Amino acid sequence: MRIRLLLLVLIALSSVQGIARETVIRKLTSNVVVVTPGKKQLHTLGWPNDIINSVAVKTGKGLVLIDTQNSPANARLIKNAVQDNFNDSTFVYIINTHGHSCHSGGNCIFTESQIVAQQNSEAEIKDYDDLFLGQTVEFLRKKIYHKSNVLDTISTSGVLSDSINQAIELYRFYENDLINNYHARYADLTFDETMTLNAGEKTIHLYYMGKGHGDADIAVYIRDEKVLCTGNLFHLGAYEHETMPSFYQFRVNEIDHWISTLEEILKPENAIDHVISTHGKHSFKKENLEFILDYCKAVRKEVKRAKSQQIPIESVQEITIFEDLFNQYQGIVPLNKEAREMHARNVAIIWRNIK
Numbered sequence: 001m002r003i004r005l006l007l008l009v010l011i012a013l014s015s016v017q018g019i020a021r022e023t024v025i026r027k028l029t030s031n032v033v034v035v036t037p038g039k040k041q042l043h044t045l046g047w048p049n050d051i052i053n054s055v056a057v058k059t060g061k062g063l064v065l066i067d068t069q070n071s072p073a074n075a076r077l078i079k080n081a082v083q084d085n086f087n088d089s090t091f092v093y094i095i096n097t098h099g100h101s102c103h104s105g106g107n108c109i110f111t112e113s114q115i116v117a118q119q120n121s122e123a124e125i126k127d128y129d130d131l132f133l134g135q136t137v138e139f140l141r142k143k144i145y146h147k148s149n150v151l152d153t154i155s156t157s158g159v160l161s162d163s164i165n166q167a168i169e170l171y172r173f174y175e176n177d178l179i180n181n182y183h184a185r186y187a188d189l190t191f192d193e194t195m196t197l198n199a200g201e202k203t204i205h206l207y208y209m210g211k212g213h214g215d216a217d218i219a220v221y222i223r224d225e226k227v228l229c230t231g232n233l234f235h236l237g238a239y240e241h242e243t244m245p246s247f248y249q250f251r252v253n254e255i256d257h258w259i260s261t262l263e264e265i266l267k268p269e270n271a272i273d274h275v276i277s278t279h280g281k282h283s284f285k286k287e288n289l290e291f292i293l294d295y296c297k298a299v300r301k302e303v304k305r306a307k308s309q310q311i312p313i314e315s316v317q318e319i320t321i322f323e324d325l326f327n328q329y330q331g332i333v334p335l336n337k338e339a340r341e342m343h344a345r346n347v348a349i350i351w352r353n354i355k
């Protein structure tokens with residue numbers, strides 16, 4: 001009898017774990033949830049990546065989903081979880097925070113919905129198409145074969161073998177997508193600077209941030225719920241030590257645009273209780289964005305000053321002249337080794353992009 005009871009408990013526990021492994025749902029407000037596949041896939045297009053959060057909003061007239069994961073397979077997982085959670089299967093709008101594959105890779109399964117993104121997302125989605133969906137099954141099988149061979153040479157399990165296994169799994173997802181004849185899907189509704197969507201009882205504001213991470217990054221503000229989704233714009237929340245904007249070294253940087261958009265988002269009438277990053281493990285605070293705005297302004301000012309006075313870049317890369325700013329945000333932003341390194345990198349990027 002006791003054994004039977006134990007067995008029943010074990011079966012119950014394993015099925016609970018089974019569900020938990022598939023998706024994790026985090027409730028932000030009664031109408032907004034963050035949905036994440038239970039298993040993280042480290043590789044997207046071969047770059048290391050973290051978990052991918054999608055955000056779903058119940059509007060009273062269908063659902064709005066922000067970011068569609070890196071593959072149709074993961075998007076389907078998220079879609080089912082959201083449908084079950086809200087007991088609603090109509091997705092009125094699907095918003096891509098930009099066109100990189102981990103934010104738009106699952107667009108094609110939302111056949112009945114309007115996809116909304118900034119106009120530059122088209123080129124980003126096309127890159128993904130060229131690399132994966134536009135490839136052949138043969139190409140992906142070669143990749144899987146190669147990774148499996150590498151895996152065979154590793155005798156101990158750990159971070160490296162986990163990451164290779166995750167890459168293989170992702171290639172299998174893409175292979176499956178090709179077999180299922182999925183295609184990259186582009187936005188139906190695009191905009192340049194801002195767009196306001198009215199869906200049911202919700203008003204959703206989209207703000208283009210300017211180039212810096214990619215070319216099409218937007219922030220999505222769900223006014224009535226006081227939730228702001230920032231896609232891949234900031235590292236904050238992904239790793240605790242990362243405190244900076246997500247500027248990419250070899251891409252164009254539009255610091256002026258970032259500053260004016262952040263000022264617009266942080267207007268006093270915009271209440272923000274939750275800031276959600278697509279790759280973050282934790283949500284972060286409005287104060288983090290205030291820091292980023294002040295930080296961007298300070299860096300722009302110091303870079304301009306140094307350039308006009310022909311002071312070498314190294315003097316701005318040193319954190320010393322920014323210490324007051326970091327002190328002002330103590331408790332919000334730790335000034336550690338990683339923050340210093342990222343600062344030096346940010347200055348180099350902005351230096352290149354300021355005349």
Ligand SMILES: [Zn+2]
Pocket residue numbers: 098100213214232
């Ligand atoms: Zn990205």
Ligand SMILES: [Zn+2]
Pocket residue numbers: 100102103232278279
């Ligand atoms: Zn991303």
